[in-house]
Amino acid sequence: QTKDPMMQHDYTGWENFHREQWSWDKKTRGTHLVNCTGSCPHFVYTRNGVVMREEQSKDIPKLNGVPEYNPRGCNKGECAVDYQYGPHRIKYPLIRVGERGEGKWRRVSWDEALEYVANGIVDTIKNDASDCISVFTPVPAVAPVSFAAGHRFASFIGGHTHTFFDWYADHPTGQTQVQGLQGDTCETADWYNGRTILMWGANSASTRIPDAHFLQEAVLNGSKMYVISPDFNSTATKADVFVPIKPGTDAALALSMVHVIVKEKLYDEHNLKEQTDLPFLIRTDTKMYLREADMVEGGSEEKFYTWDTKTKKPVLMKGSWGEEPEKRAKLQPGFMGRNTFVFPDGHLDLGDLDPALEGTFKVKLADGVKVNVQPVFEVYKPKLNEYTPENVSKITGVAPSVIIQMARDFAMNKPSMIITGGGTNHWYWSDTVLRAFILLCAVTGNEGYNGTGVNHYVGQWKPTPLLGVVKLSFPHSPKKHRFCQTTIWTYYHGNVYDAMENDGVDTAKYLREALETGQMPLYPQNGRDPKVFICYRGNWLNNAKGLDYVLRNLWPKMNLTVDMNFRMDSTALYSDVVLPSAHWYEKTDLSMTEEHTFIHMTEPAIAPLWESKPDWEIFALLSKKVGEVAKKKGFTKYFDEKFNIARDLTKLHDQQIDGGKLATDEQACQFILDNAPQTQGMTLDMIRKEGPQRFKSNWTSPMKEGVPYTPYQHFIMKKKPWPTLTGREQFYIDHPTFFELGVELPVYKAPVDADQYPLRFNTPHSRYSVHSTWKDNVLQQRLQRGGPMCEISPADAETRGIKDNDWVEVFNDHGRVVVRCKIRNGEQSGRVTMHHEPELYVDLLGGGNSQSPIPVRINPTALVGNYAHLKFKPNYYGPGGVQRDARVEIRRHTGSVTV
Ligand code: MGD
Numbered sequence: 001q002t003k004d005p006m007m008q009h010d011y012t013g014w015e016n017f018h019r020e021q022w023s024w025d026k027k028t029r030g031t032h033l034v035n036c037t038g039s040c041p042h043f044v045y046t047r048n049g050v051v052m053r054e055e056q057s058k059d060i061p062k063l064n065g066v067p068e069y070n071p072r073g074c075n076k077g078e079c080a081v082d083y084q085y086g087p088h089r090i091k092y093p094l095i096r097v098g099e100r101g102e103g104k105w106r107r108v109s110w111d112e113a114l115e116y117v118a119n120g121i122v123d124t125i126k127n128d129a130s131d132c133i134s135v136f137t138p139v140p141a142v143a144p145v146s147f148a149a150g151h152r153f154a155s156f157i158g159g160h161t162h163t164f165f166d167w168y169a170d171h172p173t174g175q176t177q178v179q180g181l182q183g184d185t186c187e188t189a190d191w192y193n194g195r196t197i198l199m200w201g202a203n204s205a206s207t208r209i210p211d212a213h214f215l216q217e218a219v220l221n222g223s224k225m226y227v228i229s230p231d232f233n234s235t236a237t238k239a240d241v242f243v244p245i246k247p248g249t250d251a252a253l254a255l256s257m258v259h260v261i262v263k264e265k266l267y268d269e270h271n272l273k274e275q276t277d278l279p280f281l282i283r284t285d286t287k288m289y290l291r292e293a294d295m296v297e298g299g300s301e302e303k304f305y306t307w308d309t310k311t312k313k314p315v316l317m318k319g320s321w322g323e324e325p326e327k328r329a330k331l332q333p334g335f336m337g338r339n340t341f342v343f344p345d346g347h348l349d350l351g352d353l354d355p356a357l358e359g360t361f362k363v364k365l366a367d368g369v370k371v372n373v374q375p376v377f378e379v380y381k382p383k384l385n386e387y388t389p390e391n392v393s394k395i396t397g398v399a400p401s402v403i404i405q406m407a408r409d410f411a412m413n414k415p416s417m418i419i420t421g422g423g424t425n426h427w428y429w430s431d432t433v434l435r436a437f438i439l440l441c442a443v444t445g446n447e448g449y450n451g452t453g454v455n456h457y458v459g460q461w462k463p464t465p466l467l468g469v470v471k472l473s474f475p476h477s478p479k480k481h482r483f484c485q486t487t488i489w490t491y492y493h494g495n496v497y498d499a500m501e502n503d504g505v506d507t508a509k510y511l512r513e514a515l516e517t518g519q520m521p522l523y524p525q526n527g528r529d530p531k532v533f534i535c536y537r538g539n540w541l542n543n544a545k546g547l548d549y550v551l552r553n554l555w556p557k558m559n560l561t562v563d564m565n566f567r568m569d570s571t572a573l574y575s576d577v578v579l580p581s582a583h584w585y586e587k588t589d590l591s592m593t594e595e596h597t598f599i600h601m602t603e604p605a606i607a608p609l610w611e612s613k614p615d616w617e618i619f620a621l622l623s624k625k626v627g628e629v630a631k632k633k634g635f636t637k638y639f640d641e642k643f644n645i646a647r648d649l650t651k652l653h654d655q656q657i658d659g660g661k662l663a664t665d666e667q668a669c670q671f672i673l674d675n676a677p678q679t680q681g682m683t684l685d686m687i688r689k690e691g692p693q694r695f696k697s698n699w700t701s702p703m704k705e706g707v708p709y710t711p712y713q714h715f716i717m718k719k720k721p722w723p724t725l726t727g728r729e730q731f732y733i734d735h736p737t738f739f740e741l742g743v744e745l746p747v748y749k750a751p752v753d754a755d756q757y758p759l760r761f762n763t764p765h766s767r768y769s770v771h772s773t774w775k776d777n778v779l780q781q782r783l784q785r786g787g788p789m790c791e792i793s794p795a796d797a798e799t800r801g802i803k804d805n806d807w808v809e810v811f812n813d814h815g816r817v818v819v820r821c822k823i824r825n826g827e828q829s830g831r832v833t834m835h836h837e838p839e840l841y842v843d844l845l846g847g848g849n850s851q852s853p854i855p856v857r858i859n860p861t862a863l864v865g866n867y868a869h870l871k872f873k874p875n876y877y878g879p880g881g882v883q884r885d886a887r888v889e890i891r892r893h894t895g896s897v898t899v
């Protein structure tokens with residue numbers, strides 16, 4: 001019995017009930033393996049074998065001169081335990097007995113379920129081909145071991161796995177075009193170092209909840225924050241200046257800022273001459289770069305010139321694609337177009353060279369013909385001149401005085417940074433937006449230093465110890481693995497109608513060319529249809545753009561669809577077999593994100609509940625069963641001609657667990673840590689005892705003790721070439737597709753108007769869910785209106801006779817969705833917003849969801865795969881799943897409900 005120190009009353013027992021509710025007998029590490037970009041280390045508290053709750057671990061080491069990361073968490077993560085015991089939990093293996101999506105199941109044993117799946121796999125390999133088998137599982141940074149389990153399995157059977165970074169429209173296509181990188185950003189502690197912060201198309205107060213405090217702390221410390229968004233979003237409430245821009249017009253605004261900076265001569269000339277292609281010479285007759293092959297018999301097609309103002313001659317620039325370093329690179333990291341780190345430090349240093357940025361010059365070609373040449377900057381000037389603040393104000397709705405003030409702040413109140421997100425990256429022309437953003441940073445010298453750069457946190461995309469993840473996932477090497485580009489796969493096999501001819505783009509022409517010339521992959525090959533789809537850790541059916549086309553045309557092609565999950569999501573609902581996965585607090589895995597530079601873990605607080613199993617174990621069991629079924633069917637061996645591999649299904653299990661060395665998920669975690677330079681010397685035990693460990697090295701900058709990571713220092717400070725054709729940040733792309741579409745330079749392209757409907761359809765991310773996860777969680781639903789809804793402005797509601805909370809239909813030629821409507825003052829007229837991806841069974845009438853009105857739209861620039869750094873590599877370059885360029889109409893729903 002406990003004494004009350006104040007009142008001296010004896011507690012009789014029941015008063016302790018509440019106190020004891022918070023006690024525990026076991027404390028383990030945990031996190032939430034969702035694509036939230038948070039990666040927050042937690043402790044999980046268990047009593048009598050029941051998980052009670054989770055709480056932020058608060059043990060991320062501090063960095064110097066910036067606020068700390070602790071405590072890190074959000075409203076969803078703090079009720080993750082609810083998914084362990086909640087009604088959504090899948091407890092047993094299930095086989096469908098009704099129609100797909102009908103929700104009628106038969107409980108079966110693991111043995112029966114695995115045999116069913118193994119039968120489908122072996123029959124497909126025997127009767128069709130192994131490349132008819134798909135495995136979809138996204139984002140390795142979130143849970144690299146779970147991720148690797150399915151990729152490893154697909155690698156050994158010769159199936160294909162799917163890209164996701166591009167498909168989610170998170171891949172910063174424009175960054176790859178300019179910088180030859182899959183992406184890189186500063187960690188969020190560095191936001192505090194920005195003096196001018198442009199929060200541009202991202203809503204961190206809702207979508208980077210653990211990191212949003214850095215912005216407020218920066219503002220309190222005297223930084224100036226602009227929030228640029230069509231709606232008055234939750235981050236805008238903290239802004240110094242809110243800039244309500246018209247949707248899809250951001251490139252025009254960025255270019256107008258560049259215009260002001262150039263006009264007022266506020267630009268960083270040295271940075272432009274050394275780090276960018278703006279001084280590189282363009283032939284005025286062909287509009288192509290002046291190449292060594294033009295000037296010298298037998299010269300390279302991949303070496304380029306500048307005009308030296310001192311010697312008044314064309315001079316070859318160092319560091320281009322055609323130049324080989326003395327020491328050739330053994331390793332080609334998947335995140336860059338080419339390994340340029342093997343060039344010596346200082347390679348880009350201009351020395352005595354003074355490249356011209358302006359002027360027209362004459363050069364004599366190898367064949368004696370004389371042609372005019374101009375630096376890219378000179379070629380660009382007339383275009384830039386069009387983006388006056390007055391002109392751009394008409395496009396963007398932003399006042400000229402605001403444009404000028406933003407430009408001056410960005411150029412003079414340094415360091416300046418852009419934080420960007422789905423609001424700008426999910427558009428058809430997002431590549432031109434990003435090119436314009438990077439230009440703004442390059443022109444002002446805001447790159448490579450703390451507090452600068454274009455920083456996108458679109459998806460939890462950065463598995464920093466990449467090599468370890470790759471070795472575990474692609475045991476034959478990534479070169480002997482089938483990578484399927486998901487956007488193309490969906491568009492092609494789903495027979496999606498994109499209506500792009502209304503906007504003057506013949507997608508089929510570009511796609512045909514890309515596929516016929518092998519610039520982009522399509523699986524299965526040789527006209528075969530996809531037959532088996534295995535999905536886990538992603539809710540593919542829900543994140544599928546063109547949902548109605550997919551359900552109508554693609555899904556019926558599958559002989560077998562399998563989902564592994566701990567909850568019944570939409571993809572599971574539409575599957576033939578559902579296998580119960582262990583929850584995040586019931587298995588071991590690692591976790592990381594681009595938002596911080598620490599790796600940490602989750603581990604079992606309790607054994608997997610009911611009959612669930614960790615993903616790693618499920619694939620091990622499946623590989624064993626495939627071997628057994630193969631033997632039974634007398635079909636065990638086949639030759640994979642593409643990769644010259646003799647495959648033996650009876651050896652599959654042994655391969656999957658590497659003869660026992662990778663039998664458990666703990667062993668797989670340690671394998672990743674051991675096989676990447678960023679984590680070498682770390683052990684799981686170390687992470688368990690000491691907490692999150694900081695990476696020892698990183699992608700494009702060195703790691704410095706106590707200093708927030710900011711990218712590109714290998715290029716800007718060490719002056720190694722950028723991994724692009726020109727070896728510089730490359731704004732001019734002399735490729736036929738770019739010329740045809742008028743985007744050889746960063747320009748503003750209006751959003752797609754192919755759908756003949758009045759309102760733009762915006763599908764941002766919700767504070768109360770992570771994609772579809774937690775959309776079905778009652779605790780989160782209670783924090784809002786209680787279900788999916790769309791939002792419109794009072795003006796748009798009034799003209800349509802819609803009242804708050806009415807059921808409305810949002811529709812166009814591609815599909816429809818019926819939800820409740822919220823009338824929101826902060827929404828701009830001319831737009832409907834619906835937070836993306838409610839489950840197909842959550843409070844929607846009529847069968848669709850937010851993906852129904854959105855077709856798959858492929859931008860041809862992302863189909864280019866034959867231009868130095870622009871080539872297909874999984875999640876490095878390929879078309880994105882554009883998801884904001886749809887137009888819709890909205891009307892009150894009064895009819896009967898059809899499901
Ligand atoms: P969005 O929520 O799509 O992107 O999150 P964010 O990067 O924040 O949109 C952000 C803002 O941009 C919105 O206010 C939107 O209205 C505005 N916007 C829309 N169109 C335009 C435009 O044309 N121009 C400008 N300037 N702004 C526009 C996405 C991010 O969030 C991602 S990609 C992932 S994977 C994570 N998902 C996620 C989640 O699902 N839930 C939560 N709670 N957090 C998440 N964090 C990550």
Ligand code: MD1
Binds near residue numbers: 138167426615837
């Ligand atoms: P995803 O997550 O991966 O299916 O969807 C992510 C996707 O929505 C993303 S990243 C983006 S950016 C995107 N955005 C977007 C938009 O803004 N607008 C429109 N119109 N479309 C868009 N499309 C894409 P989600 O929904 O959270 O599903 C994850 C599933 O995995 C389960 N799960 C697990 N399963 C297993 N086997 N093991 C695990 O450890 C595990 N953890 C989670 C989870 O239950 C859920 O069903």
Ligand code: SF4
Binds near residue numbers: 034036038039040074
């Ligand atoms: Fe968990 Fe993500 Fe929320 Fe962090 S941001 S608490 S990792 S759900």
